[in-house]
Amino acid sequence: MRPLVIGATGQLGNEFVRYFNNKGITPICTTSSGRSNFHNLDITDLRSVLEFINETKPTVVINCSAYNLVDKAEEDWQTAFSVNGLGVRNLAIACQEHKIPLVHYSTDYVFDGTKKEPYTIADKENPLSKYGQSKILGEQFLKSLHNRYILIRVSWVFGKSEYSTNFIKKFLSWAERGEVRVSIDEISAPTYTKDIVNVTIKLLETGAFGFYHLSNEGECSRFEYAKFIADTLKLKVKLYEAHQEDFNLPAKRPKYSKLSNFGIHQTIGFEVMHWKEAVLEYLKEEGML
Ligand SMILES: NC(=O)c1ccc[n+]([C@@H]2O[C@H](COP(=O)([O-])OP(=O)(O)OC[C@H]3O[C@@H](n4cnc5c(N)ncnc54)[C@H](OP(=O)(O)O)[C@@H]3O)[C@@H](O)[C@H]2O)c1
Secondary structure (H helix, E strand, C coil): CCEEEECCCCHHHHHHHHHHHHCCCCCEEEECCCCCCCEECCCCCHHHHHHHHHHHCCCEEEECCCCCCCCHHHCCHHHHHHHHHHHHHHHHHHHHHCCCCEEEEEEHHHCCCCCCCCECCCCCCCCCCHHHHHHHHHHHHHHHHCCCEEEEEECCEECCCCCCCCHHHHHHHHHCCCEEEEECCCEECCEEHHHHHHHHHHHHHHCCCEEEEECCECCEEHHHHHHHHHHHCCCCCEEEEECHHHHCCCCCCCCECCECCCCHHHHHCCCCCEHHHHHHHHHHHCCCC
Protein backbone atom coordinates (compact mmCIF):
# COMPACT_ATOMS: atom_id res chain seq x y z
CA MET A 1 0.00 0.00 0.00
CA ARG A 2 1.32 3.43 -0.97
CA PRO A 3 -1.27 5.86 0.38
CA LEU A 4 -1.31 9.57 -0.42
CA VAL A 5 -2.83 11.63 2.40
CA ILE A 6 -3.94 15.06 1.15
CA GLY A 7 -4.35 17.64 3.93
CA ALA A 8 -2.08 15.69 6.27
CA THR A 9 -1.82 18.54 8.82
CA GLY A 10 -5.56 18.54 9.53
CA GLN A 11 -7.39 16.55 12.19
CA LEU A 12 -8.32 13.63 9.94
CA GLY A 13 -5.13 13.78 7.88
CA ASN A 14 -3.04 13.60 11.03
CA GLU A 15 -5.04 10.56 12.24
CA PHE A 16 -4.35 8.75 8.95
CA VAL A 17 -0.65 9.58 9.15
CA ARG A 18 -0.47 8.16 12.67
CA TYR A 19 -2.46 5.07 11.63
CA PHE A 20 -0.15 4.29 8.71
CA ASN A 21 3.02 4.97 10.71
CA ASN A 22 1.82 2.52 13.38
CA LYS A 23 1.38 -0.09 10.65
CA GLY A 24 4.93 0.52 9.39
CA ILE A 25 3.67 2.23 6.23
CA THR A 26 5.10 5.63 5.26
CA PRO A 27 2.33 7.61 3.56
CA ILE A 28 2.97 10.35 1.03
CA CYS A 29 1.72 13.51 2.79
CA THR A 30 0.69 16.90 1.46
CA THR A 31 -0.45 20.27 2.72
CA SER A 32 -0.92 23.54 0.84
CA SER A 33 0.40 26.12 3.29
CA GLY A 34 3.97 24.94 3.90
CA ARG A 35 3.13 24.60 7.61
CA SER A 36 5.07 21.34 7.95
CA ASN A 37 7.77 19.42 6.12
CA PHE A 38 5.18 17.59 4.00
CA HIS A 39 5.01 17.95 0.22
CA ASN A 40 3.36 21.12 -0.97
CA LEU A 41 0.23 20.59 -3.08
CA ASP A 42 -2.64 22.96 -3.64
CA ILE A 43 -5.51 20.78 -4.86
CA THR A 44 -7.16 23.73 -6.61
CA ASP A 45 -4.38 23.66 -9.25
CA LEU A 46 -5.26 20.91 -11.75
CA ARG A 47 -1.85 20.84 -13.44
CA SER A 48 -0.03 20.42 -10.07
CA VAL A 49 -2.43 17.66 -9.03
CA LEU A 50 -1.93 15.75 -12.29
CA GLU A 51 1.86 16.10 -12.06
CA PHE A 52 2.03 15.12 -8.40
CA ILE A 53 -0.10 11.97 -8.82
CA ASN A 54 1.86 11.02 -11.93
CA GLU A 55 5.19 11.44 -10.14
CA THR A 56 4.34 9.83 -6.79
CA LYS A 57 2.14 6.99 -8.11
CA PRO A 58 0.10 6.29 -4.98
CA THR A 59 -2.08 3.16 -4.74
CA VAL A 60 -4.85 5.04 -2.94
CA VAL A 61 -5.58 8.76 -2.45
CA ILE A 62 -7.24 9.87 0.79
CA ASN A 63 -8.47 13.45 0.57
CA CYS A 64 -8.61 14.94 4.07
CA SER A 65 -8.24 18.50 2.82
CA ALA A 66 -11.07 21.00 2.95
CA TYR A 67 -12.02 24.62 3.44
CA ASN A 68 -13.90 24.29 6.73
CA LEU A 69 -14.40 27.94 7.72
CA VAL A 70 -18.19 27.80 7.71
CA ASP A 71 -18.85 31.48 8.50
CA LYS A 72 -16.02 32.89 6.40
CA ALA A 73 -17.30 30.88 3.41
CA GLU A 74 -20.43 33.09 3.24
CA GLU A 75 -18.26 35.92 1.93
CA ASP A 76 -15.23 34.02 0.69
CA TRP A 77 -17.38 31.48 -1.16
CA GLN A 78 -15.09 31.40 -4.18
CA THR A 79 -12.26 29.93 -2.10
CA ALA A 80 -14.66 27.43 -0.49
CA PHE A 81 -16.04 26.42 -3.89
CA SER A 82 -12.47 26.13 -5.26
CA VAL A 83 -11.08 23.91 -2.49
CA ASN A 84 -14.21 21.86 -1.70
CA GLY A 85 -15.51 21.72 -5.26
CA LEU A 86 -12.89 22.23 -7.97
CA GLY A 87 -10.15 20.68 -5.81
CA VAL A 88 -12.15 17.45 -5.52
CA ARG A 89 -12.80 17.58 -9.27
CA ASN A 90 -9.04 17.79 -9.88
CA LEU A 91 -8.31 14.82 -7.65
CA ALA A 92 -11.12 12.82 -9.28
CA ILE A 93 -9.75 13.52 -12.78
CA ALA A 94 -6.18 12.56 -11.79
CA CYS A 95 -7.21 9.43 -9.86
CA GLN A 96 -9.59 8.24 -12.55
CA GLU A 97 -6.86 8.68 -15.17
CA HIS A 98 -4.45 6.51 -13.15
CA LYS A 99 -7.18 4.07 -11.93
CA ILE A 100 -6.47 4.94 -8.29
CA PRO A 101 -9.28 4.64 -5.69
CA LEU A 102 -10.17 8.03 -4.16
CA VAL A 103 -11.50 8.52 -0.63
CA HIS A 104 -13.26 11.78 0.17
CA TYR A 105 -15.27 13.27 3.04
CA SER A 106 -18.29 15.54 3.19
CA THR A 107 -20.54 17.00 5.83
CA ASP A 108 -23.92 16.95 7.60
CA TYR A 109 -24.22 20.65 6.59
CA VAL A 110 -25.53 19.50 3.19
CA PHE A 111 -28.91 19.14 4.96
CA ASP A 112 -31.38 21.82 6.07
CA GLY A 113 -32.02 20.26 9.48
CA THR A 114 -35.81 20.02 9.25
CA LYS A 115 -35.88 16.25 9.84
CA LYS A 116 -36.57 14.87 13.30
CA GLU A 117 -34.70 11.59 12.90
CA PRO A 118 -31.22 10.70 11.59
CA TYR A 119 -30.43 11.61 7.99
CA THR A 120 -29.74 8.62 5.77
CA ILE A 121 -27.85 8.45 2.48
CA ALA A 122 -31.24 8.49 0.72
CA ASP A 123 -32.24 11.91 2.11
CA LYS A 124 -32.32 14.93 -0.15
CA GLU A 125 -29.74 17.67 0.39
CA ASN A 126 -30.77 21.28 0.91
CA PRO A 127 -27.80 23.23 2.28
CA LEU A 128 -28.35 26.40 4.32
CA SER A 129 -24.84 27.77 3.77
CA LYS A 130 -22.24 28.40 1.12
CA TYR A 131 -20.02 25.87 2.91
CA GLY A 132 -22.76 23.22 2.51
CA GLN A 133 -23.10 24.14 -1.16
CA SER A 134 -19.35 23.89 -1.69
CA LYS A 135 -19.22 20.40 -0.19
CA ILE A 136 -22.11 19.27 -2.43
CA LEU A 137 -20.15 20.50 -5.46
CA GLY A 138 -17.28 18.22 -4.43
CA GLU A 139 -19.64 15.26 -3.98
CA GLN A 140 -21.11 15.83 -7.43
CA PHE A 141 -17.73 16.09 -9.16
CA LEU A 142 -16.53 12.94 -7.38
CA LYS A 143 -19.60 10.90 -8.34
CA SER A 144 -19.58 12.01 -11.95
CA LEU A 145 -15.84 11.81 -12.67
CA HIS A 146 -14.64 8.75 -10.75
CA ASN A 147 -15.95 5.21 -10.53
CA ARG A 148 -14.05 3.72 -7.57
CA TYR A 149 -14.57 6.24 -4.81
CA ILE A 150 -15.49 6.08 -1.15
CA LEU A 151 -17.44 9.14 -0.03
CA ILE A 152 -18.25 9.48 3.67
CA ARG A 153 -20.28 12.32 5.17
CA VAL A 154 -19.26 13.06 8.75
CA SER A 155 -20.37 15.61 11.37
CA TRP A 156 -18.69 17.71 14.09
CA VAL A 157 -15.26 16.11 13.52
CA PHE A 158 -12.79 16.01 16.42
CA GLY A 159 -9.28 14.56 16.62
CA LYS A 160 -5.69 15.36 17.46
CA SER A 161 -3.95 18.00 15.34
CA GLU A 162 -1.23 20.50 16.07
CA TYR A 163 -2.55 22.87 13.40
CA SER A 164 -6.37 22.54 13.45
CA THR A 165 -9.08 23.25 15.91
CA ASN A 166 -12.37 21.59 16.90
CA PHE A 167 -15.34 22.25 19.17
CA ILE A 168 -13.65 20.68 22.22
CA LYS A 169 -10.57 22.90 21.91
CA LYS A 170 -12.72 25.98 21.25
CA PHE A 171 -14.97 25.26 24.23
CA LEU A 172 -11.95 24.80 26.52
CA SER A 173 -10.64 28.22 25.51
CA TRP A 174 -14.08 29.87 25.99
CA ALA A 175 -14.39 28.14 29.39
CA GLU A 176 -11.38 30.09 30.66
CA ARG A 177 -13.69 33.15 30.73
CA GLY A 178 -15.74 31.43 33.48
CA GLU A 179 -19.06 31.49 31.65
CA VAL A 180 -20.12 30.26 28.25
CA ARG A 181 -23.36 30.37 26.26
CA VAL A 182 -23.90 27.30 24.10
CA SER A 183 -26.75 26.55 21.72
CA ILE A 184 -29.43 24.02 22.57
CA ASP A 185 -30.96 24.11 19.09
CA GLU A 186 -28.10 22.58 17.14
CA ILE A 187 -28.33 18.81 17.44
CA SER A 188 -26.10 16.21 15.79
CA ALA A 189 -23.27 13.91 16.92
CA PRO A 190 -19.52 14.42 17.15
CA THR A 191 -17.41 12.12 14.94
CA TYR A 192 -14.03 10.92 16.18
CA THR A 193 -11.22 10.82 13.60
CA LYS A 194 -10.16 7.37 14.93
CA ASP A 195 -13.56 5.94 13.97
CA ILE A 196 -13.40 7.63 10.57
CA VAL A 197 -9.97 6.11 9.88
CA ASN A 198 -10.95 2.61 11.05
CA VAL A 199 -14.16 2.63 8.99
CA THR A 200 -12.35 3.96 5.90
CA ILE A 201 -9.63 1.32 6.08
CA LYS A 202 -12.20 -1.49 6.50
CA LEU A 203 -14.23 -0.20 3.54
CA LEU A 204 -11.07 -0.05 1.41
CA GLU A 205 -9.99 -3.56 2.48
CA THR A 206 -13.48 -4.87 1.65
CA GLY A 207 -13.56 -3.06 -1.69
CA ALA A 208 -16.90 -1.59 -0.64
CA PHE A 209 -16.75 1.54 -2.75
CA GLY A 210 -19.69 3.92 -2.59
CA PHE A 211 -21.37 6.45 -0.39
CA TYR A 212 -21.80 6.41 3.42
CA HIS A 213 -22.81 8.45 6.45
CA LEU A 214 -20.79 8.15 9.65
CA SER A 215 -21.08 9.74 13.08
CA ASN A 216 -20.56 8.48 16.60
CA GLU A 217 -23.62 6.80 18.11
CA GLY A 218 -26.15 8.83 20.11
CA GLU A 219 -26.95 12.49 19.55
CA CYS A 220 -26.62 15.72 21.50
CA SER A 221 -27.02 19.46 21.31
CA ARG A 222 -23.92 21.66 21.35
CA PHE A 223 -24.95 22.52 24.93
CA GLU A 224 -25.05 18.85 26.02
CA TYR A 225 -21.71 18.28 24.30
CA ALA A 226 -20.14 21.21 26.17
CA LYS A 227 -21.70 20.13 29.47
CA PHE A 228 -20.29 16.62 29.09
CA ILE A 229 -16.79 18.05 28.56
CA ALA A 230 -17.16 20.48 31.49
CA ASP A 231 -18.48 17.75 33.84
CA THR A 232 -15.86 15.21 32.78
CA LEU A 233 -12.98 17.64 33.24
CA LYS A 234 -14.60 19.21 36.36
CA LEU A 235 -14.22 22.67 34.84
CA LYS A 236 -15.20 25.71 36.88
CA VAL A 237 -17.45 27.22 34.25
CA LYS A 238 -21.07 28.37 34.18
CA LEU A 239 -22.96 27.17 31.11
CA TYR A 240 -25.95 29.09 29.78
CA GLU A 241 -28.43 27.75 27.27
CA ALA A 242 -28.60 29.79 24.08
CA HIS A 243 -30.09 29.64 20.60
CA GLN A 244 -28.36 29.90 17.23
CA GLU A 245 -30.00 33.30 16.61
CA ASP A 246 -28.30 34.70 19.76
CA PHE A 247 -24.90 34.47 18.10
CA ASN A 248 -25.84 36.21 14.87
CA LEU A 249 -23.34 34.19 12.84
CA PRO A 250 -23.06 34.78 9.09
CA ALA A 251 -23.77 31.12 8.18
CA LYS A 252 -26.93 29.26 9.11
CA ARG A 253 -26.45 25.77 10.55
CA PRO A 254 -28.99 22.92 10.41
CA LYS A 255 -30.90 22.62 13.70
CA TYR A 256 -30.84 18.84 13.46
CA SER A 257 -28.24 16.93 11.44
CA LYS A 258 -27.51 13.60 13.09
CA LEU A 259 -26.21 11.21 10.40
CA SER A 260 -27.52 7.64 10.39
CA ASN A 261 -24.80 4.97 10.29
CA PHE A 262 -26.96 2.81 8.04
CA GLY A 263 -24.68 1.00 5.60
CA ILE A 264 -21.57 0.91 7.77
CA HIS A 265 -22.59 -1.98 10.05
CA GLN A 266 -24.33 -3.80 7.17
CA THR A 267 -21.19 -3.62 5.01
CA ILE A 268 -18.25 -4.13 7.39
CA GLY A 269 -19.88 -5.10 10.71
CA PHE A 270 -18.29 -2.05 12.37
CA GLU A 271 -19.80 -0.98 15.71
CA VAL A 272 -19.40 2.80 15.97
CA MET A 273 -18.64 4.06 19.51
CA HIS A 274 -21.10 6.25 21.42
CA TRP A 275 -19.99 9.88 21.15
CA LYS A 276 -19.37 10.09 24.94
CA GLU A 277 -17.01 7.10 24.82
CA ALA A 278 -15.22 8.67 21.84
CA VAL A 279 -14.83 12.03 23.59
CA LEU A 280 -13.43 10.30 26.69
CA GLU A 281 -10.88 8.48 24.52
CA TYR A 282 -9.87 11.76 22.86
CA LEU A 283 -9.49 13.56 26.20
CA LYS A 284 -7.25 10.71 27.44
CA GLU A 285 -5.25 10.86 24.21
CA GLU A 286 -4.73 14.61 24.73
CA GLY A 287 -3.58 13.91 28.30
CA MET A 288 -6.53 15.78 29.86
CA LEU A 289 -7.84 12.71 31.74
N1 LIG B 1 -14.09 19.81 11.12
C1 LIG B 1 -15.37 19.48 11.16
O1 LIG B 1 -16.09 19.73 12.14
C2 LIG B 1 -16.01 18.77 9.99
C3 LIG B 1 -17.40 18.54 10.01
C4 LIG B 1 -17.98 17.86 8.94
C5 LIG B 1 -17.18 17.40 7.88
N2 LIG B 1 -15.84 17.65 7.89
C6 LIG B 1 -15.04 17.16 6.75
O2 LIG B 1 -14.11 16.17 7.22
C7 LIG B 1 -12.90 16.25 6.45
C8 LIG B 1 -11.70 16.39 7.39
O3 LIG B 1 -11.84 17.63 8.11
P1 LIG B 1 -10.77 18.11 9.19
O4 LIG B 1 -11.53 18.70 10.34
O5 LIG B 1 -9.76 17.07 9.45
O6 LIG B 1 -10.09 19.31 8.37
P2 LIG B 1 -8.99 20.35 8.91
O7 LIG B 1 -8.47 19.95 10.21
O8 LIG B 1 -9.58 21.72 8.74
O9 LIG B 1 -7.83 20.18 7.82
C9 LIG B 1 -7.97 20.58 6.51
C10 LIG B 1 -6.69 20.28 5.76
O10 LIG B 1 -6.85 20.74 4.40
C11 LIG B 1 -5.64 21.37 3.99
N3 LIG B 1 -5.95 22.29 2.89
C12 LIG B 1 -6.70 23.44 2.94
N4 LIG B 1 -6.77 24.00 1.72
C13 LIG B 1 -6.07 23.19 0.88
C14 LIG B 1 -5.77 23.24 -0.51
N5 LIG B 1 -6.19 24.25 -1.30
N6 LIG B 1 -5.02 22.24 -1.06
C15 LIG B 1 -4.58 21.23 -0.28
N7 LIG B 1 -4.81 21.11 1.04
C16 LIG B 1 -5.55 22.10 1.61
C17 LIG B 1 -5.15 22.04 5.28
O11 LIG B 1 -3.79 22.26 5.29
P3 LIG B 1 -3.11 23.60 4.77
O12 LIG B 1 -3.98 24.76 5.17
O13 LIG B 1 -1.79 23.56 5.41
O14 LIG B 1 -3.04 23.37 3.31
C18 LIG B 1 -5.45 20.93 6.30
O15 LIG B 1 -4.38 20.00 6.31
C19 LIG B 1 -13.11 17.41 5.47
O16 LIG B 1 -13.60 16.92 4.25
C20 LIG B 1 -14.18 18.24 6.14
O17 LIG B 1 -14.91 19.05 5.25
C21 LIG B 1 -15.22 18.29 8.92
